[in-house]
Amino acid sequence: MTPAGLRAFGSRWGWVLAVAVAVSTVPFLTSNTFLVKILTLAAVNVIVVGGLALLFGYAGQVSLGHAAFVGIGAYAATYLTSVAGWPWPAAAAAAVALSVAGGLLLALPSLRLRGHYLAMATLGFGEIVHLGFVEAEPLTGGVDGMRVPPAVVAGLDLSTPAASYLLTWGCALLAMVVLRNVVTRRPGRAMLAMHGSEEGAVACGIDLTGWKVAAFGVSAALAGLAGVLYAQRTGFVSPSQFGLTASILFVAMAVLGGARSLLGPAVAAVLLTLLPYIDALVPGLPRAAAEFVQAWVEVLVGFVIIAVMLFAPSGLAGLMRGAAARLRPASGPADTGAEEDAAAGGGEAA
Numbered sequence: 001m002t003p004a005g006l007r008a009f010g011s012r013w014g015w016v017l018a019v020a021v022a023v024s025t026v027p028f029l030t031s032n033t034f035l036v037k038i039l040t041l042a043a044v045n046v047i048v049v050g051g052l053a054l055l056f057g058y059a060g061q062v063s064l065g066h067a068a069f070v071g072i073g074a075y076a077a078t079y080l081t082s083v084a085g086w087p088w089p090a091a092a093a094a095a096v097a098l099s100v101a102g103g104l105l106l107a108l109p110s111l112r113l114r115g116h117y118l119a120m121a122t123l124g125f126g127e128i129v130h131l132g133f134v135e136a137e138p139l140t141g142g143v144d145g146m147r148v149p150p151a152v153v154a155g156l157d158l159s160t161p162a163a164s165y166l167l168t169w170g171c172a173l174l175a176m177v178v179l180r181n182v183v184t185r186r187p188g189r190a191m192l193a194m195h196g197s198e199e200g201a202v203a204c205g206i207d208l209t210g211w212k213v214a215a216f217g218v219s220a221a222l223a224g225l226a227g228v229l230y231a232q233r234t235g236f237v238s239p240s241q242f243g244l245t246a247s248i249l250f251v252a253m254a255v256l257g258g259a260r261s262l263l264g265p266a267v268a269a270v271l272l273t274l275l276p277y278i279d280a281l282v283p284g285l286p287r288a289a290a291e292f293v294q295a296w297v298e299v300l301v302g303f304v305i306i307a308v309m310l311f312a313p314s315g316l317a318g319l320m321r322g323a324a325a326r327l328r329p330a331s332g333p334a335d336t337g338a339e340e341d342a343a344a345g346g347g348e349a350a
Helices: 003-024 033-058 066-082 088-110 115-135 161-183 186-196 198-203 208-234 244-257 263-281 287-295 297-311 315-327 339-349
Strands: none
Touching: 003 161, 033 066, 033 161, 033 186, 033 208, 033 244, 033 263, 066 088, 066 115, 066 208, 066 244, 088 115, 088 208, 115 244, 161 186, 161 208, 186 198, 186 208, 198 208, 244 263, 244 297, 244 315, 263 287, 263 297, 263 315, 287 297
C-alpha cells in the first residue's frame, strides 16, 4: 500500500478505532451500573436510528412504525429463548430474520405510496403490530409482558451490565461502519438519486423496487437487532415499550440529527436517550431543574426539533460540518464538505 493509501486508510478507520477504544473503557472507569445501563440503551437507539437514517435520510422513505420492528425482535428472541428453549445466538438470528420479513412486508406499500400516504401506511403497520403484541397473550404475555431470560453464550452471561454494554456498543459501531460503507458506495448513490427524483432515477436505470425493498429490509434488520439487545438489557418486554411514542421518538432523533447523515442521527440518538436521565449525568443539577426536564421531556424535544428545522435545517450533522469547516485550515476547497456530502453529490450525479 502506498503512503497516500496508508494515510487514507488511517483517516478512514482512525476515528472508528478511537471511538471504539473510548467507548469500551467506560465500564472499567465507573462502578455506576445505572449509568452503564442508560448508555447501553443509548447504543440500542443508535442502531435503530442508524437504520432509520438510511431509510429516511437516504432512500427518502418515511416510517412511523419502526418501534414495531424493535418489538418483533425483542418478543421473538424472548419467546424462542424462554419458551422454545433455543440458544440465545440462534434466537437472536431468527428474531432479526423475522424483523426483516416485517420490513419486506412494509416495503410493499412503499412501491405505490409516497409522502403522507406512505407515512400513514407505516403508522397503521406499527399500530397493528402493537395491537398484536397485546392480543397474542399466549405468545407475548399480553399487557403483562414477558420476562427475558439471561443471554448466555458459551457459559458467558451477556446480561451483566458490562457485558451487555460492550456487546451493544460493539453492534452499534459495527452497524455504523456497515451503513457508512453502504451510503458512500453505489447503493447509497442509488438511494440518494431515488430520494431526489424517482423519475430521474428510473431514467438513469436505477431499480426503484429493489432499492426500496433493500432499504426497508436493512432498516428493519437493524431495528430487530436493537430489539434483541434491548430485551436482554432490560430483562422485560411489554407492548407499551413498542408503541407510537417510541416510533415518533426514533423519527425525531433522525430529523434532529439531519438527513443524508449517519453521524448526526447517532449523536441525536445518544442525546435524546440521555435527556430524561439528566439528573444522573450532571452532578449538582438542582432537583427542580431535573424534575422539569423529566416532566416536559417530550415538549422540550418538540421545541428543539422545531428550532432545528427553522434555524438549522441540516440538523446536528450540518452544525457539526460547519464547526469542522471553521476549525479546518483553509488549505483545500475539496475539504469544505464532509464525506457524506460527497456521497450526496455523487447521488445527485447518479
